[in-house]
Amino acid sequence: MLRKWAVFAIAVFSLFGLSVVPAAAAGGDFAPPGCFGERYGILFGQGISVSCFPGEGYGYRVIAHCSTGSAFWYVVGDPVPYGFGPAVAECSGALLVPARVVAYRVDEI
Template sequence: MRRKLAALAVAVFSLFGLTVGTAAAAGGDFAPPGCFGERYGVLFGQGVSVSCFPGEGYGYRVIAHCTNGSAFWYVVGDFVPYGFGPATAECTGALLVPARVFGYQVDEI
């Protein structure tokens, strides 16, 4: 009986650890060092704006991870050369299901 309870306790703790670990990793903001992001509101949604200091390559773009309940998708922002303003990506939804930025990442090109 004690073995069964111990196995159940280990299973519950491991399940809790897996759900907390994946939720923390999935909703993160992945910007390289030297980049600063800011979220802002748009009509029925949310956007993200990222500015980066000059680095390797020619420029950068931001990729927003969007959600509105059970739907998930990506919005890729335009390419921005270093020194020419922020890169932006906006998640837009509808009146009853507004979208939000779940996380974002920056790709250097």
């Protein structure tokens, strides 16, 4: 009987852990304070465009967290000086497995 309770507890704990992960990943949908992010579609993928108000550094860049199926990778956008347009990063996939932006972050340079 003890084994059954142990297996049941592990199953409930695993189910709880799987339900928490998507909620934690949803936190990447918001831009940091002073920045405005917008997602857009590209052929077989998705991109992120971020504009920020002037900060303490020279400029900023966006880093997109991309996924397609079970593959995950990062795409680093080009550095952009403050006041000269948005920083852009694009996740490109393939015909049958399009990529998407799961989350993103902004690095000050």
